[in-house]
Amino acid sequence: MEFATFISYTPAILHGLWITLASWIIASVGGVLLGLGIALLQRSSSLTVRMAVRAYVDALRCLPLLVMIFIVYAGGPSIGLMLDPLSAGILVLIVHGSAYFAEIFRGGFSAVPKGQIEAAHSLAMTPFAILRRVTLPGALTAAAPALINMIINVCKETALLSIITVADLTFEVQKMAIETFASFESILTLALGYWLLIEIFSRLGQRAERHINQHLNMKRSA
Amino acid sequence: MEFDTVIKALPFLLEGLGITLYVSAMGTLGGSVIGIIICVLRWTRVPVLVWLAAVYISYFRGVPLLVQLLLFYNFLPYAGIDLSPLVAAICALGMVGGAYIAEILRGALAAIPKGQVEAGLALGFAPLSIWQRLLLPQMLRLSMPAITNELIMLVKASSLVSVVGLAEITRVSQTFAASTYRPMEFYLAAGAFYLITNLVLSFCSSLLERKLARK
Secondary structure, eight states, X not given: OOHHHHHTTHHHHHHHHXXXXXXXXXHHHHHHHHHHHXXXXXXXXXXXXXXXXXXXXXXXXXSOHHHHHHIIIIIGGGGTOOOOHHHHHHHHHHHHHHHHXXXXXXXXXXXXXXXXXXXXXXXXXXXXXXXXXXXHHHHHHHHHHHHHHXXXXXXXXXXXXXXXXXXXXXXXXXXXXXXXXXXXXXXXXXXXXXXXXXXXXXXXXXXXXXXXXHHHHXXXXX | OOOHHHHHTHHHHHHHHHHHHHHHHHHHHHHHHXXXXXXXXXXTOOHHHHHHHHXXXXXXXXXXXXXXXXXXXXHHHHTTOOOOHHHHHHHHHHHHHHHHHHHHHHHHHHHSOHHHHHHHHHTTOOHHHIIIIIIHHHHHHHHHHHHHHHHHHHHHHGGGGGGGTOOSHXXXXXXXXXXXXXXXXXXXXXXXXXXXXXXXXXXXXXXXXXXXHXX
């Protein structure tokens, strides 16, 4: 096997990496925001809203991502939802992730001591101010480890987009594997590449976690 | 939407569901064995073994499952190993499940008071019988609910095995979706089957949790 043959695939693979990273970032940001919205709805005083949100979260967490991708991408056109593979994939990643993020935020919210919120109420803070200055900071710090973990999960999930022909890293390397007849070597490199990528981001995540905790410890000792 | 076609295909879908359940259950079983082995490796405190366990967990948790499956299915012919798709799927799911179950068991192991092991050693138990009679029964009991959750994860993960050709429920729906031109109906049906299966399993998990908490 000529080494030069592999070199000629570099631009395609770099482009695939770019698609992987871009869909990861969009899906994470979208999932976190939608998940936060859902977690806030879950704190609503209306029982109907709470039950509807619970059903949404529980149902989505029971469904495999691949089946959701197929429902939206392959089934969508029959109900008039025509999406290109990348948009369909990112949409599903956001919706799928939102259920998990919502659960993480719910855990975070329940970690905020009730007394803090009561204290804020008695200081006549508006509900929005309480959310912004008391509940949310507390919930975010408590949920940080799980949040970081889930964001890293989303990166791994983006590999599924290759199944509906999104030209991400997995797709491009698979194409190279087929065209060069060196499938094992190519896929092995792909696996090692993802491993490195995820390992780097989990190290960064651990550092961020430590940073957040350090800030907490300083506050406590002060 | 027309669900008549789906109803006609129901026997095939149920067969696919059976394969999904079988593969995930066997994967969880195999994963538990691997998880226990990893825990033992870490427990020995021998640096090489501890390192091996860490690399195993890091790989299987760090690489997307789809890529793991592709690599595994490419590796088999490369190494000249001939496995049926069913066995290959069980191995693949078992290996990834093992990495997660090892972490679950690690938590359970940490929850067992150290004094018990010391007492066992003081009474002259061999390390093997300490594991067999003292640690393992308690670890497995403590982690039953979490292992049931892992089974749910593997039921969902097994949908990816369809990509490499095993006729489990996602694959069966895919075939019908393509041949009947009713993708929405068949994928929704597959989704419904997963939903019911996993809701039942998660109910079992919370039941187990409550039962264990009472003791």
